[in-house]
Amino acid sequence: VILAVARHEFVRQARDQRFRVLAFVLLVLLVAATATGWLDASDREGQREAASHAVHETWLAQGEKNAHSATHFGTFAFLPLSRLAFLDPGATPYGGVATFVESHRRGARSRGEGGGDPLGSPTGLAQVLLPLLIVLVGFDTLAGERERGTLAHLVGLGASVKSVVIGKALGLCAVVGAALAPAVLVAVVLLLLPPGADTGRSLVFAGAHAVHLFGWCLAVTALSAFAREPRTALACGLVLWSATALVLPRLASDLAAVRVPLPSARAHDAAIAAELEDQGSAHDPTSATYAALRDEALREHGVATVEELPFNFNGWVLQRGEEREAAVFARLDGELARRHERQEALVDAFAWASPRLALARLSAAAAGSDRRHVAHFDAAVEVYRAHLVKTLNDVLTYDPAARDPRHVVGRDVWERVGRFEYTPPSLAFALAGVRASGAQLLLFALASLVLVWIAARRLAARPTGERR
């Protein structure tokens, strides 16, 4: 009986002109967003790859110079786009794409590509508009039968109310799934194009969206069973949708920003500059910091003058200064990152009431484009920066020829520094940040299931829906 009802619901919806038009509009939107997103992302990724190559060539061809001058010449690291970024750009449109790698400064990413329209990406459409589609096509699935009196007929024919309700829910899931199939197919084909799919991430991404849709189909079926008339079901569905998918995410974002305020970019830079000034420069031979470091080196090696040290002090002091500066960057940028995390924890608290929030967090994490992934990239750039600066300062410190201030080095040293290579983190890293979101999404689906069960029991008691 369940299957028969589901099949009937599927055919009824598929033949419904309203469903066809709405589903068609959404499908066109989804396919267009997926295809243009992919074209745009692969174009940008290509340009970033080329730029990264060109910048490294410039680094290698910088000519002969003093090793420390080369740390100021610096190079650039470009944020790569993940394989799934075209489905969910996540955090990437809201920051820069290029980090300048140089000594004495932890560069922040600058140069944005823009294009951050939360509703414009495939996942944005799936998060916000697919639930609307489900509300619009599903609100009268049971309320309509009851209003027309056909539910009583079905029951009269021997079908249990529970199986009708379950069948209706399955039918709704099936018809929505079928309507979306072409968009899913397009996404799968694009994902399989070289260099090949990231299977684990793709599956988590797809699974999260599927659970979200499934939950909405069940919730709308339950709503339709609870409502006395279709009009009420539609109104309640719209209220539920606009509250959880439209208002709550923005409210959560705003409140998180208010509860955990961030310094402005300028204030953050100023705070770092002030700390560095307090710490003093190891570059300046007249500074107290320089003198303290010199005394430390002399004491450590039990010698009286820097000339007696087993290495070139000028290089050593630059590197020590660099490490002290890096500690300041790590501390203040770490504080900022912790504030970001606290903001996200607040957003996650709202996600118990808004499945869209949970899905958005999970989706961006699976796509490898959320803030944690971008922060992972930034951390890798910082490691590369430390490597670049240390490699070059070590030349000054340990090459006896570098005691001569006019000493220059060339391409072999630039090659030894190497190119910035970035390995994106694993799926386990991605999931570690969004465990709560996964639980929230599953809970939403489970709660919807329970609602359907309760609705079925209630309906079984009063299948005609006559008022008390």
Added chain:
Amino acid sequence: MQKFLAVLAHEARELSKSRAHLFAWLVFVALLAYAVVGGRTRAEAQRLDLEGLVALEDELLATNAQKLIDGRAEGAAFAARLFADPHWVGVRHGVRHALLPVAGAAAFAAPVDTLASDAVRVTTARLALEAGATTVANPTLAAFGALDLVFVLCVWLPLLAIVWSHGLLAGERERGTAPLLAALPVGAGVLLLGKLAPRFALLFAPCVVALVAAAPDEALAVLLASLAVGLVLLVWLLGAALLDLTRLHSATAALVLLGVWLVAVVAWPAAARAFAVAAHPAPSAATAVAVEREAASAAEARRAELLGEFMSEHPELSARAEQHGVAEYKQAFWATQAAIEEQVLPLERAREEALAARAASEAKAALLSPPAALRALLVELAGRGPRRAEAFRAAVREHHAAWRAWFEPRVFSDALLEPGELDGAPRFTFVEDSRSSALAAAGLPLLVLAVQALVLFALVVALRRSWSPLQN
């Protein structure tokens, strides 16, 4: 008129009794109030941040003015002399940011672009408009957007208007009260307008109050925004009325209207954006970085050659430099900056032109979707739109040219700056005629919205007799 007023009074009474309507209205008002408070808080924080930058700069420049006096003293050390050296003053010690002030109606919209720069450091070196802009914003929050007036008025208000105004007559028919109404000496047109008018008033009034509260000192911006909100609301209500005059079931009418919402609020702007991006390809930011890098490196490598070229092209500077013994590194600085600019400018122009063309194309497309037109207008009135950003960039370019022109003869004469001389250097102020720019931004959208509302009104009037109180 009397009949209209009677219908209106009856409808207003009915609405005031409806708990669902009251609840929805209260939620709407609460959202508006939240958006106003949030918008004003954000704008104030931005203002304070800019003031902080100015204060910091004033302090630094006052210190440097004193150092300039010390640097001019007889026997001053080389490092101290740099504070009076026009080259170093123009490139570092006397430099200020060019600031884009926070617009009076900034509370209308939250910042759209997290990397949009409201402060550009202008020196005698090449102007890099984008290079300095970084952000500490949490992208996770940015991706959800802010609950600002733009969201409430462009996304939420239409939804409420649809829920409140669909099937006003069809509902009577479905409840079976329509034949009774038809027996009254009141036409369908009067009936519809009488039902719509209190709904319009209930939705429009809080919007106007919110706009005034968001920008109490910006009468013109508030007026233009209110007009646009009123027209957009009218378009939705009249659209619902038009559907009502056809024989659609009220639920079907709601679905059709929500479909229109979907297209107008999401699909059309997204399509317009995708089209704009495809039609105006721009070199990516990454490419721009690589080209700048290559140009700078090449210029550095050809330094001596470039210096020769530059000096032969600028004999007046060459003669002066020779006469005053200007150090070679200063001359090379001007020569290499010019060479880098020459290399980078075509790409920078191409990128800017493409972005401007995209914005123009999206603005044109927005005219066809009332909520998109309203959004573009509110963002522009809030001073966060492409029009104002472009004006700011142009002004910064002009200021950069003036700053360089002021320093060039001084650098090449190598005389130290006099105390107070820097006060005569060009100071950046963003001069904007907010009145005419607001009118320019609002003129066409308001006209198009008015035409749309008029056409819908004419259709409602023309079709008012086609309504039938009986089911098909």
